[in-house]
Amino acid sequence: MLTRLFLAFALVLPAAGAHAAKLGEDGLHKEDWFAITFRDIREDMADAAAQGKRLALIFEQRGCIYCKKVHEEVLSDPQVRDYIKANYLVVQYNLYGDEEVVDLDGETLTEKTAGRKWGIVFTPTILFMPETAGEELSASQAAVAAMPGAFRKGTFLDMFTWVREKRYQTDEDFQRFHARRIREREAAGVQNTD
Numbered sequence: 001m002l003t004r005l006f007l008a009f010a011l012v013l014p015a016a017g018a019h020a021a022k023l024g025e026d027g028l029h030k031e032d033w034f035a036i037t038f039r040d041i042r043e044d045m046a047d048a049a050a051q052g053k054r055l056a057l058i059f060e061q062r063g064c065i066y067c068k069k070v071h072e073e074v075l076s077d078p079q080v081r082d083y084i085k086a087n088y089l090v091v092q093y094n095l096y097g098d099e100e101v102v103d104l105d106g107e108t109l110t111e112k113t114a115g116r117k118w119g120i121v122f123t124p125t126i127l128f129m130p131e132t133a134g135e136e137l138s139a140s141q142a143a144v145a146a147m148p149g150a151f152r153k154g155t156f157l158d159m160f161t162w163v164r165e166k167r168y169q170t171d172e173d174f175q176r177f178h179a180r181r182i183r184e185r186e187a188a189g190v191q192n193t194d
Helices: 002-017 041-050 065-074 078-087 111-117 153-164 174-187
Strands: 054-060 088-094 100-102 108-110 125-128 145-148
Touching (some): 041 054, 041 100, 054 153, 078 088, 145 153
Antiparallel strands (some): 100 108, 125 145
């Protein structure tokens, strides 16, 4: 009896702490709070602004172990998830996808040709869009920041905060901002997760 109880507990315990990333039909990891749009960037920027948010474009690909890590270890964290949901409209792109995209400059592309045009070579990559942009710019030219790679919670949250607070318009670049935030967390006794 005790052996069965221990075995049942051992099987349930790992599942309780882990967040299994949901896979969509396209093989990409999904969050139920990602926005489903027509991928017209100018319209998506306007929709984000109407909600008091910023637009972030996240490029992923099927089988990406780093994308899985971001979904299971970072986007599942309540602090990260809640901050992003409250402040950003996030639209997912498939680096090799064929869905239609309308760039800021009006050019109609597929997800994969947009990725090539914008210089996306690594997944995940997040492009942070400005609140407004001229019609002559592509999304990559207009982006205020890009975050290529799978970072841990502290770096991830700091980048989203840095963009939301428009720190890119100040003399405090992201590296200095992030280093300051790490020091502040340490001084407050908060464990750093970088």
